[in-house]
Amino acid sequence: MLERLLPGPLAAAYERDLPEPTHVPNLLAFSSRTWYRRYGAAVYPLLRAVGGRPRWFGSHRRTYHGERQCEEFGIVEYPSHRRFLLMIGNPYYALINHLRRRGVSHFEAGFTSPVTNGSLGRHEFLLTVRPASPATSTSSVNRPTGRTRDRSRTRGSPASPNRVRPLRRPPSTNSGTRSTT
Template sequence: MLERLLPDPLAAAYERDLPEPVHVPNLLTFADRRWYERYAAAVSPLLRVVGGRPRWFGRHERTYHGQRQCEEFGLVEYPSHRRFLLLIGTPYYSLLDGLRERGVSHFEAGFTSPVADGPLGRHDHLLTVHFEPRTGRVDGGDFEAIREAFDPGSGAFVYGSRLTSDFDFLGEPVRGADPRPLSYPGIACFAEPSPTAADATVDELGDALENAVEDHALCLYRREGS
């Protein structure tokens, strides 16, 4: 990834004003999970130095609609997008990125802004809508439409974010591990106590999500360690 940094777009990205804090979704598919786990352990101290923190990571459990988006879905928070750029620009990170590249076969990410942000760590399962809005950029009305599609007795709406900027400071991907834009610019997560409860929620959705958004993938993720 680092050899694909473009100096002028990188400088422009640093000067850009993006809403703070910044959340970076990590949609990961693995070549060798062990190498990625080594990367995650090694990058953790650097993440803390720049003020970042992992909010939630979970493994794909099942896909109800559309294509599976990843093997692991994660959310990492940074105080600003500049702190993320600081992280990937350090010499220490350049020593670690090879571990990530050995471990990952497909990677999607981007800068997003949270529109709803509950305490995610308490939830073992997130029923997640990755979506494309019907018109224009993702806005609050899209999340309201998705919330209305879910029965009030189903899982609580605990997280939502919208894409504010792709990683346009990088050249075109040439390897599987190189970051690619998010397939869907909107993310909405609903807490479910179990896969059985998620199944019941999906059964009740019917065509409601189809009417709320232009396109979507509906996936269930299980929190790491649960």
């Protein structure tokens, strides 16, 4: 990554105003997971020093449409895009970047911005379904208000002893609208 950074575009990226915090998706295909793990251990203190943190990482399981793009996908959050640029411009990062290059065969990262048109509203529903037995199935729907609507279907009995208890979102500790979990 550093070998392709030019001062002009880097300065232009630094001057842009992007939403804060900034989420950076990482698409990873590995040539050596060992080298990438070493990079991860080395970059983590620098990531935390600029206020960044991994928000979510997962392994690719199956592609349903199109071509496979990565083996793992992750989202890293930074307080601002300027903090990300500060991290990759750090001399320490220049020393450890060779570990990342040896560990990945394909790497893609970029800045994102939130969808603001309202068509993708924030929903906080959690549906859990678990068959209790072949004759019984249970499901629960949690609503944002905390009320639970229970739908139990049981042959021959009004309530199932193996009823699924609804999962509840833990109360938020910050006063903002963003979730920290």
